[in-house]
Amino acid sequence: GESVGLHLPTLSVQEGDNSIINCAYSNSASDYFIWYKQESGKGPQFIIDIRSNMDKRQGQRVTVLLNKTVKHLSLQIAATQPGDSAVYFCADPASGGSYIPTFGRGTSLIVHP
Amino acid sequence: DGGITQSPKYLFRKEGQNVTLSCEQNLNHDAMYWYRQDPGQGLRLIYYSQIVNDFQKGDIAEGYSVSREKKESFPLTVTSAQKNPTAFYLCASTSTGGNTEAFFGQGTRLTVV
Numbered sequence: 001g002e003s004v005g006l007h008l009p010t011l012s013v014q015e016g017d018n019s020i021i022n023c024a025y026s027n028s029a030s031d032y033f034i035w036y037k038q039e040s041g042k043g044p045q046f047i048i049d050i051r052s053n054m055d056k057r058q059g060q061r062v063t064v065l066l067n068k069t070v071k072h073l074s075l076q077i078a079a080t081q082p083g084d085s086a087v088y089f090c091a092d093p094a095s096g097g098s099y100i101p102t103f104g105r106g107t108s109l110i111v112h113p
Numbered sequence: 114d115g116g117i118t119q120s121p122k123y124l125f126r127k128e129g130q131n132v133t134l135s136c137e138q139n140l141n142h143d144a145m146y147w148y149r150q151d152p153g154q155g156l157r158l159i160y161y162s163q164i165v166n167d168f169q170k171g172d173i174a175e176g177y178s179v180s181r182e183k184k185e186s187f188p189l190t191v192t193s194a195q196k197n198p199t200a201f202y203l204c205a206s207t208s209t210g211g212n213t214e215a216f217f218g219q220g221t222r223l224t225v226v
Binding site for chain 2: 003009034036038041042043045047049089091093099100102103104105106108
């Protein structure tokens with residue numbers, strides 16, 4: 001079964017708003033997560049990662065939050081821009097020990113100008 | 114520049130034909146993966162290889178075959194046994210251990226005509 005999954009298939013926001021994309025995981029042993037961005041017709045690219053010894057990690061305009069109690073993580077994008085329109089995946093690189101990257105279904109972020 | 118290259122970007126296949134998708138990486142990564150992506154869907158694992166001359170079936174291996182004769186190369190053949198091959202195919206690689214970022218190629222869009 002799927003070890004990571006996103007809550008919403010599509011998220012529409014206005015340019016300038018903050019976006020929050022949520023992801024749940026099932027394996028309590030998972031200790032490292034990565035968010036990827038996939039633009040149309042391209043392969044996914046790394047955005048940000050977080051290890052289980054952290055609750056929060058910040059990048060440029062992006063923040064990832066990890067709640068191990070409820071096995072949930074979120075990606076927050078500040079001041080969303082049209083260039084942020086893409087599909088976002090959360091991934092468990094180790095997939096609970098098998099070390100085969102496993103991806104959720106993805107959330108399509110649509111940014112309206 | 115180090116990276117992972119897929120070719121061709123677009124591929125058309127006639128019914129009953131076998132086609133081979135190329136994937137080459139110069140990242141010195143041990144592990145390589147093939148995923149299939151259908152519209153609005155996540156990434157489904159077809160085959161993976163964690164070392165040269167060895168590969169394993171993923172979740173949807175039927176109708177596909179691979180080889181791993183060189184560390185740099187992991188070609189995927191879509192055989193005539195694959196009844197619904199039209200999809201976007203993504204190749205990825207990771208360094209040893211797998212609990213790291215996956216690097217993706219730009220994908221090959223295969224269409225049956």
